[in-house]
Amino acid sequence: MQSTIVNQIVSLRTQTVVELRQRWIALTGSAPPPYNRQFLESRLAYRLQELAIGGLSRETKQRLHALGEQLDGGNMVVRRIRTDRKPVAGTRLVREFRGIEHSVTVTIDGYEYQGRPFKSLSAVARAITGTRWNGWVFFGLARAGERI
Secondary structure, X not given: OHHHHHHHHHHHOOOOHHHHHHHHHHHHOOXXXXXXXXXXXXXXXXXXXXXXXXXXXXXXXXXXXXXXXXXXXXXXXXXXXXXXXXXXXXOEEEXXXXXXXXXXXXXXXXXXXXXXXXXXXXXXXXHHHOOOOOHHHHOOOOOOOOOO
16 A cells, blocks of 8 residues: 555656646646645645645644644734745755756755855855845845845
C-alpha cells in the first residue's frame, strides 16, 4: 500500500498541469486553485497521503487552533497576515546574472553568499552586480515598486 502511494506521488511530477488540475477535482471534489504546478503537486501529494493513512487528528487540529488563539487573540485577520516575509532558513535562492548562476542560502540571521554572511538580500545583489539593487526584486521575491 505504501509503495502505491509513493508511486502515485512520484507520478505527479510527470503529469501535465491540465492532468494535475483534473486529479485535483477527482481527489477533492472542488475546482483547483489558480496556483502554479509546484503548489498543485505538493497539495495533491498531501491529499493522497491523507486519503491513504489519514489526516490530522481532531486533537491536533484543536491544539493548532488553540495555539493560533494564543498568538492573535482569535482575530482571523491577524492570523492570516505574515509578519516576516523572509524565506525560511535553509532556503536556497538562485539567480542567473550575466551568464553566471549565483546561489544564496537564507540563514537565521541573514543570508550567505560564497561563504560570506550578509545582513540583507540587497547587499548580496550589490556584491553580485556592483550596483544598488532591491534584493527582493533582484531575486524575484517581489516586483519593482511592490511594498515588502
